[in-house]
Amino acid sequence: MKKLRKGDTIGLVSPANSVDLGKLKSAIENLKSIGFKIKLGKNADKSWYSFAGTDLERAEDINELFKDDEVDGIMCVRGGYGAIRLLNLLDYEMIKNNLKPFIGYSDITSLHMAFSKKCNLKTFHGPMAASNFSGDYTKETLNHFLKVMETNDDYYLENISKELGFYNKLSSKGELIGGNLAVLISSLGTEFDYDYFGKILFLEDIGESTYKIDRMLWQLKNFGVFDKVAAVILGDFANCEKSAESDMSLKEVFDNHFKEFDKPVIFDLESGHCNSMLTLEFGKILEIDGDKRTILVKNKI
Known part of the structure; x- marks a missing residue:
């Protein structure tokens, strides 16, 4: 294509x-x-x-x-x-x-x-x-x-205005899939759902309370998605705020799920509902190098 x-x-x-x-x-x-x-x-x-x-x-x-x-x-x-x-x-x-x-x-x-x-x-x-x-x-x-x-060459996926965040120094390789977290959840387990095995899962969202983000991540976890994927990339989560003072912040929700995760987890990728957004190629192979803190998009396989 x-x-x-x-x-x-x-x-x-x-x-x-x-x-x-x-x-x-x-x-x-x-x-x-x-x-x-x-x-x-x-x-x-x-x-x-x-x-x-x-x-x-x-x-x-x-x-x-x-x-x-x-x-x-x-x-x-x-x-x-x-x-x-x-x-x-x-x-x-x-x-x-x-x-x-x-x-x-x-x-x-x-x-x-x-x-x-x-x-x-x-x-x-x-x-x-x-x-x-x-x-x-x-x-x-x-x-x-x-x-x-x-471009037909391999290229590094780099942010526009801020540094990428890495939860750990782990590395992996896999095909990129994903999208909006709430919308993805709505097709979870249906005939239209992704095949998650060995994939790198990208997630973003907008306007969801942090407790709802937490609940949706637990749904993915309980469905076994995080056991299947090779890595997780968290994109832009615009206007995802606490709905009560005692709720977890967005960072605390992510920390709770991914700080001790045994696979690569990247956060703050500028793709989603942000002012300037990166275009992602779903279906392309990505190579994540946790030591070098890089994401390489493979056009030449």
Whole structure:
């Protein structure tokens, strides 16, 4: 599967919440000025309840953009909520025969999981049109997105503005999977769930109370996920605060789960609901070196 290049056509799809049309227009103009051609899904600007069209309309857009030979890759317009409602309406056999880059994050985690499980599609936890490329978007987000799309060499995954955190000096190697913690939990144990054995699990979230983060991590632990994975990478957890003074802070929650963990655990990776975000390649092999405190993305295997 080839990645995107300037001059390629990006299909824009809205699998979840409806979009502000001004932001959508701005994002389309910006993506064109960057050098991409744009094809808007026929229902991407619709609205039904809080969603961007009915479930069937949103699913049809995804199916049609995968089927469309003029479309080189698919970028989600925004997240919110709603992608999980589409999982039984997608044509996975057709998608498996028309693999192309699929980009998004947050609620789009439901689709990352389903495409991984049903189609073996390597997707991108990356910027979305209206969420990240409307108005005065951050150039750091664009630059890393283009770097990931344009490079065929191995490269180090490095933060934009702060140092990566490492809980230990352990090292490991594995395929990257993951996404939004709360959304991942919603498909845990279903036919759309990841295969966790030997994988490096990336997690991020936004707006969840710290006790809820703790509960979701316990759910992963009790389901055996942490026994199966090769490593854990914690991304941006935006606005995840205590709901009561006696609650654990976010750092204390993470310390409680990972300080004595016997596998590599990295924290503060700048990917998720942060101002400038890194694009992650789900399905790529990562090599974590705990002594050198590095993450190497393997393009050449």
